[in-house]
Amino acid sequence: MAISTAAYAQGRKGLCINEVMVQNDSSVVDDYGLHHGWIELYNSTHASMEISSVYLTNDSTKPTLYPVPLGDVNTEIPPLQHVIFWADGEPNKGTFHVSFKIKPGETIYIYDADQQTILDKVTIPTDLKANTTFARKADGKGGMNQNAWEVRDGGDKYITPSSNNIIVDTNTKVESFRILDKSGVVLTVMAMAIVFGALLVLCLCFYAISKIGSAISKANKMRSQGVEPKMVSKEDAPGHDSGEEIAAIVMALHEHLNAHDQENTILTINKVKKAYSPWSSKIYGLRELPRR
Amino acid sequence: MEQSLSEFMSGNLETFWAMTGFANATWQHFVMLAVGMFFLYLAIKKNFEPMLLVPIGFGILIGNIPFASGMEVGIYEEGTVLNILYNGVSAGWYPPLVFLGIGAMTDFTALIANPKLMLVGAAAQFGIFGAYMVALALGFAPDQAGAIAIIGGADGPTAIFVSSKLAPNLMGAIAVSAYSYMALVPVIQPPIMRLFTTKKERLIKMKPARAVSQNEKIIFPIVGLLLTCFVVPTALPLLGMLFFGNLLRECGVTTRLAKTASNALTDIVTILLGMTVGASTQASEFLTLETIGIFFLGFMAFIIASSSGVLFVKLFNLVLPKDKKLNPLIGNAGVSAVPMSARISNNLGLEYDPSNYLLMHAMGPNVAGVIGSATAAGVLLAFLG
Numbered sequence: 001m002a003i004s005t006a007a008y009a010q011g012r013k014g015l016c017i018n019e020v021m022v023q024n025d026s027s028v029v030d031d032y033g034l035h036h037g038w039i040e041l042y043n044s045t046h047a048s049m050e051i052s053s054v055y056l057t058n059d060s061t062k063p064t065l066y067p068v069p070l071g072d073v074n075t076e077i078p079p080l081q082h083v084i085f086w087a088d089g090e091p092n093k094g095t096f097h098v099s100f101k102i103k104p105g106e107t108i109y110i111y112d113a114d115q116q117t118i119l120d121k122v123t124i125p126t127d128l129k130a131n132t133t134f135a136r137k138a139d140g141k142g143g144m145n146q147n148a149w150e151v152r153d154g155g156d157k158y159i160t161p162s163s164n165n166i167i168v169d170t171n172t173k174v175e176s177f178r179i180l181d182k183s184g185v186v187l188t189v190m191a192m193a194i195v196f197g198a199l200l201v202l203c204l205c206f207y208a209i210s211k212i213g214s215a216i217s218k219a220n221k222m223r224s225q226g227v228e229p230k231m232v233s234k235e236d237a238p239g240h241d242s243g244e245e246i247a248a249i250v251m252a253l254h255e256h257l258n259a260h261d262q263e264n265t266i267l268t269i270n271k272v273k274k275a276y277s278p279w280s281s282k283i284y285g286l287r288e289l290p291r292r
Numbered sequence: 293m294e295q296s297l298s299e300f301m302s303g304n305l306e307t308f309w310a311m312t313g314f315a316n317a318t319w320q321h322f323v324m325l326a327v328g329m330f331f332l333y334l335a336i337k338k339n340f341e342p343m344l345l346v347p348i349g350f351g352i353l354i355g356n357i358p359f360a361s362g363m364e365v366g367i368y369e370e371g372t373v374l375n376i377l378y379n380g381v382s383a384g385w386y387p388p389l390v391f392l393g394i395g396a397m398t399d400f401t402a403l404i405a406n407p408k409l410m411l412v413g414a415a416a417q418f419g420i421f422g423a424y425m426v427a428l429a430l431g432f433a434p435d436q437a438g439a440i441a442i443i444g445g446a447d448g449p450t451a452i453f454v455s456s457k458l459a460p461n462l463m464g465a466i467a468v469s470a471y472s473y474m475a476l477v478p479v480i481q482p483p484i485m486r487l488f489t490t491k492k493e494r495l496i497k498m499k500p501a502r503a504v505s506q507n508e509k510i511i512f513p514i515v516g517l518l519l520t521c522f523v524v525p526t527a528l529p530l531l532g533m534l535f536f537g538n539l540l541r542e543c544g545v546t547t548r549l550a551k552t553a554s555n556a557l558t559d560i561v562t563i564l565l566g567m568t569v570g571a572s573t574q575a576s577e578f579l580t581l582e583t584i585g586i587f588f589l590g591f592m593a594f595i596i597a598s599s600s601g602v603l604f605v606k607l608f609n610l611v612l613p614k615d616k617k618l619n620p621l622i623g624n625a626g627v628s629a630v631p632m633s634a635r636i637s638n639n640l641g642l643e644y645d646p647s648n649y650l651l652m653h654a655m656g657p658n659v660a661g662v663i664g665s666a667t668a669a670g671v672l673l674a675f676l677g
Binding site for chain 2: 171173174177178181182183184185187188190191192194195196197198199200201202203204205206207209210213217244246
């Protein structure tokens with residue numbers, strides 16, 4: 001239980017209050033057709049979030065005033081989506097009706113399941129008029145900073161229950177490229193610079209690594225010959241053995257030792273029987289020892 | 293209501309007939325079936341990338357059997373077997389698995405031994421962005437143009453990954469185009485390589501690569517991941533899996549995992565990926581003017597990519613010391629298409645000098661092209677996604 005609570009606590013940090021209406025005379029109605037104040041919560045993460053067992057309250061001395069009930073499938077908020085709670089003080093009407101009403105000047109809190117961690121809070125302006133909302137300027141952005149909020153009267157600034165505070169009807173990135181980079185030259189230059197830059201850095205990095213590696217191997221080689229690397233000048237230091245040199249040495253040894261002139265081989269044709277399953281064989285379950 | 297036996301039988305047979313492929317067939321279905329069979333012919337008889345074209349070709353046949361919608365068999369009908377298998381394409385999780393296998397198969401030694409070859413791999417990515425500009429000029433929207441242009445990366449999984457995010461409706465045509473041109477690399481690249489190089493340049497002999505230590509091979513995937521993904525985190529699924537697969541191969545303590553990733557896993561994913569991509573090319577989605585545009589742009593992308601790789605090597609040679617000059621015939625390998633394009637470099641080099649083996653040198657830009665195209669994909673997703 002403790003583990004699951006901790007997991008919730010971590011995952012629910014992206015839950016926030018997104019828009020609040022205190023006095024609702026003519027705006028959106030609840031599932032009973034009635035006007036009430038409402039609190040919009042927003043899942044600012046890119047994963048679905050189960051919010052049952054968090055607490056909503058307008059009184060910090062009573063953090064557990066309204067626990068979001070367990071067992072309702074609708075308490076799982078999809079990524080970057082919203083859910084509305086009706087502040088009508090009638091929790092018996094359903095999951096999304098909280099046990100308190102809200103007034104201007106009050107602070108609304110979301111407490112996590114541990115009843116101590118404040119996930120988000122917002123103080124409603126004292127002069128918030130009827131049918132206006134106090135909303136985040138951008139969905140889920142600004143943390144608990146009151147400056148990230150603004151009053152919306154439904155005119156130029158839309159009231160947006162259960163939808164984004166900033167209405168996006170196009171992909172702004174694509175639109176900006178469509179308008180400002182009609183030929184595609186700007187994107188091409190930027191993208192090629194990034195691709196080149198990334199691979200250039202990787203290239204330089206490996207030049208450095210190969211230099212360091214080469215220096216270390218030379219030093220080791222000298223030590224194995226009983227020479228202290230610091231005592232040898234750069235010109236006298238042994239070079240890197242090329243593959244060709246190594247092949248020549250191996251060939252010379254082969255000629256000198258006259259090794260492997262005749263392979264002692266016996267050709268057999270035997271049926272390989274594997275009655276066991278690889279899944280149950282112990283040898284397949286063992287890790288190979290690291291090569292030294 | 294009384295119904296005679298003959299009426300009952302004819303009613304049932306009529307219903308059955310309405311469900312058959314013959315009753316639902318259109319001329320477009322037959323065109324697509326012919327395309328599928330042509331792919332199978334290329335793969336089986338001409339040996340053009342059979343590992344890809346056989347699953348894709350047969351997938352086209354599967355996807356274009358006519359049937360009445362609602363029978364819960366189609367690839368676009370939710371919850372069907374084909375639809376579940378297609379999820380790996382539409383949600384984009386097959387391509388990273390293929391990249392895991394590619395990483396486990398790829399030997400980056402040639403690149404580590406001569407890191408400047410990475411720049412050749414980067415230069416060849418101009419094919420992607422050159423094709424992007426051409427696509428915009430043809431009237432495609434920026435996100436569609438980006439999805440089509442990635443064909444120039446000559447990397448099927450990357451093309452599928454990017455198009456599934458930027459232009460899912462064009463994904464079938466993009467994937468088929470990408471794989472078709474990859475199969476046609478031996479036909480497309482040699483004339484370009486000959487066109488942009490002189491005989492003297494083709495005879496340049498490159499110094500043998502230095503030996504690369506095991507430690508360098510182990511460090512490469514770790515440093516490669518950190519450097520490239522810090523720059524373009526959007527390429528993380530591709531580059532993360534590529535470098536992870538390579539570490540499995542090189543670290544020496546996970547031989548079993550590397551073997552599975554490079555053999556069984558890659559084979560399974562390739563079968564599913566190829567078959568479902570083929571099946572997704574249904575006539576209604578595929579036989580459009582857009583598809584012709586995509587095939588034309590794919591062709592352009594391959595030409596631009598191959599040309600820019602070769603031309604970059606020539607340009608690079610101007611600043612390189614005389615004894616370290618690169619043979620421009622390895623420039624085409626920067627387009628990825630591992631290892632086919634490196635083999636072409638080698639074959640062409642041998643054609644002009646039977647003792648000039650370019651394969652290992654060409655493998656450098658070739659594998660750099662894989663990293664480069666995945667990075668370019670990340671850049672496109674960051675700008676247009």
